[in-house]
Amino acid sequence: MAMSDDFGHIEKIEAYLEDRLRDDELSQFLDQMNTDSQLRKDVENQRMAMHAVESAGAQDLKLELKSIHKDLYPKGGSASGNNLKYGLLIAGILSIGAIGFFIKSIDEKQTAIPVHSIKTEQDVADIEKKIVDNHIEAPKEEKETSSAEVVRDIPQPIQKAKKKEEKAASKSKLEEGEIIFNFEKDGIPEPELVLSDTIGKAYLFNGKHLRFYNIDQNKISGITYMELEESLYLVYNNNCFKLELNKSPQKFIQEKDKGIIRYLMME
């Protein structure tokens, strides 16, 4: 095939691949493809070649955009501008007071008690005793034992809780001990404590809102207290467990991988 013929041939294939053929041309071209195996092969070759160029072009553009970003927002700068920085600074100062209040509240009420390396039933019993010793408010309703249930159909509140968990889990630079603030409830900051590892720790809960996150995003785990439902949810190893409030100091035991026992107790 002469070069000029080839030009026409390639242009036709390009027009087909770029949807530029008129209806009658397209119909004719498709008929031809049905009977001409060489044309089908040429179309496939052209498609691959164009894919290659487009991929390279997109790669170039991405590099150019990265360079533009660096120009516009040099390291340390932010697209959000200085106003936000000042806003955050003020919010930070205000938050310090809130943290102080929160810590004081924990000290007074002993609402959250971390217990390290719980391994035996005796440890659980000791912690239960501590709950009583600390005079945590007794439930108004008659106490009854309840076991944790695995929730298969996730209720709406837990979906909301999971969104929050995802939010925290997606923050790659969280550090142990860091306190995140949520400003969702009437602008009142809700502190959330970040822990690197919750395995082997138990927490007594008598507050309004407490959540633990594992920094390792591959092992997302967390607990969330839903005030409206008066229930505590635990998400761990892709299972969601629900704990009912006002049903005695509850104990939840989940055995995993021979010997790893997670306890979660709440009132």
Add this chain to the structure above:
Amino acid sequence: MYKNDEEVLLGLRSNRQDALKYVYKTVYPSVLSYVKNNSGSEDEAQDIFQEAMIVFYQKATKVDFTLSAAIKTFVFAVAKNLWLKKLRDSKKHKYIGHYENVLSDNDDEKELNEHQEKVKATLVNFLEELGDPCRKLLVLYYYEKRSMEEISSIMKYSNSNSAKNQKYKCLQRLKKVVPGDLLVNL
């Protein structure tokens, strides 16, 4: 700098970097704010926005492209959709225990994406093998959708016919190295 969106579109052809920078500066802060308010980080916002800009560019350089919405609205909407898709995908990964049927779909999708990335990387390598000026010429023609007149001016060819001949030769070289059944074999 640009009086309206039409000028920006023209700018993408005449002075790509300036036009891109203008759109970047105009739209990125909104996307950053949206992503950060929806569980994302600054790095993720940057990545998603750049993907959206690539989509926008590819649409905007098409010959039959007509602007149906303001550029800002268009790019923001694309970025938003990309981000929501990413969130949905990551959610599927996290709660696999509850959605076992979704898990298998998601695995297929993940496998497909990985396959596509692999194909893309291989294709780019083939083009790199050609080197310049072929690489540049082909990208100008097929990706940036430049006319032969523009290409001859940019590449300093004597005329558009010369550019056309050169493009033909480069394309033939590329086809020799890119196997037509690449997608099947990879």
